[in-house]
Amino acid sequence: MTYDLALENGTVCTENGLFPANVYVEGEEIRVISSIKEKLPAKESIDCSGLFLLPGFIDPHVHLGLALGRYTSADNFESGSALALSGGVTTLIDFLDPISDLAQFETAIKDRMTAAKDSRVDYSFHVTLAGNPSFSAEEIARSSIAAKMPSIKVFTTYSSSGRRSSDGMIYSLLSLSRKLGFVLMAHSENDEIIREREKEFSRPTYRDISSLRPTISELSEVAMLSLISLEEEGQLYIVHVSSGKTVEALSSLGLDWRRFTKLETCPQYLLLNNDPLKTDQGYLNTYCPPPRTDQERTLLQSALRKGEISSIGTDHCPFLNREKWENRDDYPKIPNGTGSLGISFATINTILDGDLKRVSSLLSTNPARIFGLFPKRGVLAPGSIANIAIVDRDVQSTVSRSRYTRSDHSLFEGIKLRGSVETVIHRGKLAFKNGDILLPKASGRFIERENIYWEKGACR
Ligand SMILES: [Zn+2]
Incomplete structure (x- = not known):
């Protein structure tokens, strides 16, 4: 089996905690989360060393x-x-x-x-x-x-x-x-x-x-x-x-x-x-x-x-x-x-x-x-949609008006914050990397949501 995308050598964040792992994507979904040592064949691979993988x-x-x-x-x-x-x-x-x-x-x-x-x-x-x-x-x-x-x-x-x-x-x-x-x-x-x-x-x-x-x-x-x-x-x-x-x-x-x-x-x-x-x-x-x-x-x-x-x-x-x-x-x-x-x-x-x-x-x-x-979204697990934010937890950055907004000012200009988003995967596709948007407009879909019962999934 050759996967479409491999995200290797990063630290994966799940509800149970953080651990080093590789994530393998097929089509729009996550298929396998393996240990760092276990490398699987993939058409494209991204090295996530030093970075953290969070659910989109x-x-x-x-x-x-x-x-x-x-x-x-x-x-x-x-x-x-x-x-x-x-x-x-x-x-x-x-x-x-x-x-x-x-x-x-x-x-x-x-x-x-x-x-x-x-x-x-x-x-x-x-x-x-x-x-x-x-x-x-x-x-x-x-x-x-x-x-x-x-x-x-x-x-x-x-x-x-x-x-x-x-x-x-x-x-x-x-x-x-x-x-x-x-x-x-x-x-x-x-x-x-x-x-x-x-x-x-x-x-x-x-x-x-x-x-x-x-x-x-x-x-x-x-x-x-x-x-x-x-x-x-x-x-x-x-x-x-x-x-x-x-x-x-x-x-x-x-x-x-x-x-x-x-x-x-x-x-x-x-x-x-x-x-x-x-x-x-x-x-x-x-x-x-x-x-x-x-x-x-x-x-x-x-x-x-x-x-x-x-x-x-x-x-x-x-x-x-x-x-x-x-x-x-x-x-x-x-x-x-x-x-x-x-x-x-x-x-x-x-x-x-x-x-x-x-x-x-x-x-x-x-x-x-x-x-x-x-659980299709909000979690990194086999079977969930491959929406993934790959982040640098520690880099220091100063906020300035984004080049992607059509607004002409930002109230946050000059504020110093910790952490930045490096790479983003949207439904299995590379959507953002090195500051560039890689996903064309009209790539998104309407999500149908079913009845919501909070007691079935506790959260604070
Ligand atoms: Zn509002």
Whole structure:
């Protein structure tokens, strides 16, 4: 037997630990993981000496080509998936446009499927709800499962733009989630607190964001939703937790909330604080929830080290400098969002001091389990898809704007991080090496996801 691809002399990271091994790929799948001494014939072979092989990363939270009022986020599926590959990400999960009626469901699917055709990597979508829907919780849950997208996103805020879901709808969805087999994702900020804060500002600018959307609005909403999930034994995923205070508050409840609630955070909340908002360049640091104080950022890093965060998404949604600048004195008009796709690995590897077993859980195994992609993805094992990130754990690097993004700036410019992605394999094909993208656009496919039952695959 001659294999298509051999990855030899590296250290393989599995759930059971790290060990030196060779990996042999046939077609799109891993066939054999052998000891270093046992070499098998292969058509092509890559020497991975000194490097580590991790399961390809999964970014479960991106917005590529997102139309937001007058603007569309800078990276589309073509550039976004190149950026993804340069950071070891081989699977992306984006979102359907918000719907309030089942009749809109087909159009929402068709629109995003068309946008995603250019993706270089495989992708899926989360269903997104708008406010005041005409369907019941059970109807939208069953439709999402039938469409092979068993994850539904709700907003607890943005009532002004009609996106806020009612607490009743959220309660019903959480009660059904484990029974029917789907995940409820929540953008969690208390809308009434924010509306109350807004009364103080006649014409808010970016300098007022921390005051307009305070941590208590996130903390109180996350606590409430987690308690509902605990009581109803739901499957709740909180997107973009922005403050370590939020995680600390949950932990102080002393309850077993982790079985029913998984927390996601993003590189921007782990690496940046709200100091830039006080400067003239601060209009660039506009994303939602907003950046927090340095103390909260440090607390979030320790929550990550303690294992209280389950997954890393980027919420990648950059807008151009000019698009933010021209609205700098009128905060509600600034397109919110920033770009961090591609830097998750170095960020988490730095914070976790090169603990690659935990890095691969956070960036791959956990999101695979949480969103119904496991065990085809999220693990290196015979029979799993050959999505592999080959990394240098220790090299020091300084972040600069990637040449693959269509955004014209990076908020992370100049930050020093540890570790880099050297080579990426996507479904058995060499996709990224020596800084070059080798996979053409439209190489990615839509991934059909089946019902999700968290009790079948524990993760933290
Ligand atoms: Zn988002």
